[in-house]
Amino acid sequence: MKPIAFLESFNAKTMQLKNIVDSFVTSEHFDDLAGVWNSLLIGPRGSGKTTLLRMLEPKALRLWSHPDAENYRNAIQYTGIYVPSDVAWGAMVDSLEDNGKLNPDCYKLLSEAAFITSVFQACISALEARLTLTEDAPHADYKVVTLTKSAQEEVLKKITRLWRLTGVSLSFSGLREALKLRMVEIKDKARELVYMPGHNVQDLFEKIPYANLPVEECVEAALGYFDEAIGERDSRWALLFDEFEIVPFDLQKVIMAKLRSTNSKIIYKIALAPCGHHTQINLDSFNSDPINDYKPVTLWYKDKNATLKFCSKLLASKISSDDSSSNILEQAQNLFGKSIYADVTSNEEDDTPKSNDWNGKWEAYFISLEKKDKSFKDFLTKKSIDASNLNSDLSIIRKIAPLVAFREAFIGDTGVPKAPKNFSDFYTGWEAFATISEGNPRWFIGMLNTMLSETRHRNLKTVPKSVQFEKINTTTDSYCAMLKLLAKEHKQVGLITKNPVFTLLKDIGDYFHERIIKHDFAEEMPLSFVVDKGISLEIENILKIAFNHGAIVCLSDNRDTKQFHSLTELRFRLAYLLAPELKLPLRGTKEIALSTILRTREAKKAPQQGSLI
Incomplete structure (x- = not known):
């Protein structure tokens, strides 16, 4: 069976921005995300996380001609900086750790350096967008400002010093090229370290002296230089992190802590899958100002x-x-x-x-x-x-x-x-x-x-x-x-199983089908399940992978991602897209304990015992 190629063609990560804008419609999710507050955007694959984030970029808002677009342009009182995921560098660094050749502390610093460099790249693109009209856009001048050449060069000069870039042409293209080379250098130096027996952090700093740059301070200062130059010292910016679940866990903790802090310059909007390393982070443990708390947004419909x-x-x-x-x-x-x-x-x-x-x-x-x-x-x-x-x-x-x-x-x-x-x-x-x-x-x-x-x-x-x-x-x-065909190991999000995902989903679906068709008729037939305390970690990990891919839908009330660290006591149903295959009606009423389903299915699969008489 071929993969869902025609569905992947509507993946916002690979679409042109104009196509994203042309196909975009507003929703309560966008309203909850777009405000001047920190946000946590949680949803499975294909649920629209990337589209929602990209619609907060100035370039997208310039292209948007919906009747409600002007109201949103007026309400979005910040400049969005879209930070895409980079699976490539994550996989590269992970492969070095997997081979046991990279010192754990060096691995942590290299991962952070690669991530921070990608954030810097996104910032440069956002700054340049503020100085550039978007051609053929209905609102081409939205959030566009002007700077003299000398003022622009002065801002870029300060940023190069701040980010420890050397030998850089003082232009946006020059900084972009320098950051590309830095990413290549990080990968190159990582490989050099692998072949250095007994290497340590000091060896890393000798090769990569910028490896410990603090991301928030470096971004905030750079944006401050720009705002001061354009005469908008009090303006705000939003870092829009996509697919944050693949970011190194130590950085996840640092960035997600910002959701419960107040920053006069930077707003954080973080998109991630429901399950992964990040669910270990208890956001309630961070000091928070109730007036400036974050807003969780879940991208699935229970109704x-x-x-x-x-x-x-x-x-x-x-x-x-x-x-x-x-x-x-x-x-x-x-x-x-x-x-x-x-x-x-x-x-x-x-x-x-x-x-x-x-x-x-x-x-x-x-x-x-x-x-x-x-x-x-x-x-x-x-x-x-x-x-x-x-x-x-x-x-x-x-x-x-x-x-x-x-x-x-x-x-x-x-x-x-x-x-x-x-x-x-x-x-x-x-x-x-x-x-x-x-x-x-x-x-x-x-x-x-x-x-x-x-x-x-x-x-x-x-x-x-x-x-x-x-x-x-x-x-x-x-x-x-x-x-x-889903892999049994999803190491970037910390989920590893021994059994296939679809096998469990089919067992659940078969149980529901038999209850509806083969059992005595009842006013309410179970078509959803509760993950009860009798469920093993193996089964729970399978469910988490299924959840991340949209194969099950959470019907419990939820506030934020920490609830999905454990799925115990949460209620789910199978995705309706599976209904034609599993021969199920499009309903999710009445729940039953998952352990009951699994015991029933195991008993049915067990070989019949011969008569002892």
Whole structure:
């Protein structure tokens, strides 16, 4: 199975800034991130962390022409400095440590030096952007200032001394080139140290005298030189750290401590995966000013209504519709059709009847299941429900209707479970498509574009259910293939397992499927799980890797990343993108202990004992 190539093409790390801006839509997540406060942005792969950070850069805000963009430009009272991750240098330094050839103290200093150099590179780009108009941008002069050549050279001269750069041309291109050479030098000197028996920190400082530069002080002073030169001494800057989970742990502790401190010049906005070394950091242990505390922002949706709202905005941006109009729902349903569950409820936790207009739509499912499933017939009798007249107790009917339809499809006329010939109805239509995407921008846009492309190719005005199911199923297959191939060692985030990630996910999914189809019918079937105290560290590490890749979704209330140091007592469900593969409905209600699931699955897998009689 090929990797999800068309999804990776919507990875913001590889996209042109203009393309990121053109496809961007606002959300409550952006509002929570954009303010003049420190922020911790937590989300799995593809959840939009990079896009959200990059939209805080002046260049992005200059290109942005959304009706709300001007309000954001006025509200964002700082200059964003985007600091991308550099997996290459991290892997290089890690390889030296893995071979046991690099002194641990030297390893720590080399890692920090490489990271700090990348921060300096980002600062230089941000300073240059403040002095340069963005061509063809609707707001080309946003945050643009001017400096005479001599004043600019004086600022750069001070920065070169501060950052211990030598032999540098006093221009932005000169500093960029010097910092590139420094990064190469760090890698080169690291290799030299490896071949020095008994090397120590003193040997490192002789080769790399700038190895212990303090990042915050060096950045703050450099920005201060610039602000003084342009006459804006009180202006503020935001360091936008992406994929911070791969940064050396000692630096993580230093930088994340800044989230709970007050700096008149620098704001910190840090994006990272839910699980990794960073979850060992207790931010509450740092001194904090309650007025200037950080704001955590989690990038997954526990509520289907929130998912639908965000996906509606994404859709509107792609079909040039007004995302503020309620008409987008009608357009979405006209384009994709209405999902089978749409008339029940779009919020699985809300069982309040939406109307009295039942119109007999679900009666066929109830009547059919009643005929072939004795346990369901007994349930209806106990609840005094007439399958041919479902307008009596809409609260309970609406709660069970999706499970009734799903169970009916998988049970044959004789009452024996069967594989349905066609179950695409459960995964197609606007509501189902948006729900399956999880509100994950990369997943949603990737699937949407393939559907629209196929539809245009066939000169159709709507997206047939067959096309929807094909593209969703293809994405699910590719996603499962990726999960099956995940490495068992994720050393940069401190997660190592002995068993494959997908095997555990399938065991959980199989358990849920059997409970829905093979067990007696119940008003509520478990479709989420709680990580209870009986779970091993091995299983928990597998779950953490799955969480980082979006394969499970946390349904517990959470405040910040430290909660994910241990997943015990947290509630999760499987990602809806796995539902077509695991034959599950798009619901996550009622939890069950994960240890119960695993014991049941292990008992089922155990070889049958022969008779002792």
